Amino acid sequence: MKPNSSMLSFGRVPRAVAPLSYHQSECCEGTAIRSLPGSLILALLLATVLQAQPQIGGGVCTNSTMSGIYYYLLSGDLLSGTQVYPYVELGKLAADGQGGISGNSHASVGGSISAYTLAGTYSMQASCTGSMTLSVNSQPAGSLTFQMVNGGQGAILAFSSSSGVVAGRAYRQTAGAGSIQCSMASLSGSYAYLLTGAAFLSGNGYYYSQAGSATGDGRGNMNATGMANVSGSTVTSTGQGPYSVAGDCSGTASVKNQNGTANYFIAVVEDGQAVLFMESDAGYAVGGVAQPLFVTPPSAVVNAASFDSQALAQGAIFSIFGRSLPQSSASAQVLVNGEAAPVFFANGSQINAQIPYDVPTDRPVSLSLSNAGTSSNAILLSIRQAAPGIFTYSGNRAVVQNQDYSINSPSNPARVGDTVMAYLTGPGPVNPAVATGSAAPSAPLARVTAPYSFTIGGIQAEVSYFGLTPGFVGLYQANLKVPTLEHGDYPVVTTVAGATSNGPLISIH
Structure with a gap:
């Protein structure tokens, strides 16, 4: 008898509501682009998540x-x-x-x-x-x-x-109709599995089942513990072994324990929400499914400004919401496509980090995190070259500084013709390029390279600067001239490389 443990899938963490926070670096003085005052940092800290509403589907098949x-x-x-x-x-x-x-x-x-x-x-x-x-x-x-x-x-x-x-x-294989590119990182974290079938031992056939848990490190190594039942005889075993995942999400796994070695064909499906496996050893007709111990909804990883899970871009600040997350940035490690993402903030229910500038945009990439060395399951994300989100506070108020650097609000509006500064993340690459995790320079200024436009109240706004805010990581600002509008509140919207932002409100007098 050869009881063995099998594998694997990825997970997500349930979403929770939490405040926004991120790291501030020292900014150089004497530049046209000012550093953010404490009042604006407070405004950013007041940002909250709007819960997504469920949808009802229907229709016919073809x-x-x-x-x-x-x-x-x-x-x-x-x-x-x-x-x-x-x-x-x-x-x-x-x-x-x-x-x-x-x-x-x-x-x-x-x-x-x-x-x-x-x-x-x-x-x-x-x-x-x-x-x-x-x-x-x-x-x-x-x-x-x-x-x-x-x-x-x-x-x-x-x-x-x-x-x-x-x-x-x-x-x-994926939540969309196309295909995805898998890797070793597509399998990481802890999973529960169930195997059923038959084992043929010494010329006799026996009913076979096995249940247990397995943990993959995202780099091709795993360990597993399970209990096997062979026609009523049970045994518990603990084993380790390698696994591999090809680009088409098929692969192999092997687990060695005190009773021998078991080998499997595997397939990652539904963007990693489950893994199918079948034992490849002669004498076994055994298959099963592994699923993550924790399942993350798609909305748990979002643009930190707009809270849109579809607005994740190279270089953007993003947020992960959930339970039992790392309590501090020192104990948190976030990997995007296997590359460490700079972590600015962690409090147990939220992590804020920066998406590396060099992650690919032509295919989904994996995201996983670890808490003091313990890895989570991996999830797959689609990253865009640009996906702008404008920071908000008090519901749907845009984080905007008036010309005197005070925070724009209904009681403190901007005037027509003034230059205001809107803060956002996700516009994508800049020139000169800035390394992931590095504070933006003040000379030369790092300007957005993709085509863009801004409107206030649907009217084109003149832009004197659009790029990274000096001294900050992943934070962008746009200096906009307020167009001629009547008194009131108006949405400010940007479109970068064809991607349109959220439209929070700015007050104009």
């Missing part, structure tokens, strides 16, 4: 509903005469959204492992039920039925004939 990369795990029994063979299959399918499908898989039939190439067609009804006809290694292999679920994010699969009954679940 062939396009099934589009992108899916990994699936099937299990059941195959029949040959009077013999019954336990069956497990882990595979990958690429659906083109037009009825064509292809892929590959590994399967265990009674403990005999084989690899297969798949191709075929599928059709979808408006009710989201469908059928799929596949050839295996260029040979016709019959058809299966499926039911799409969660708006195309997954499918329930079933194959039933006189030769066997097999069923399982397919999971989209």
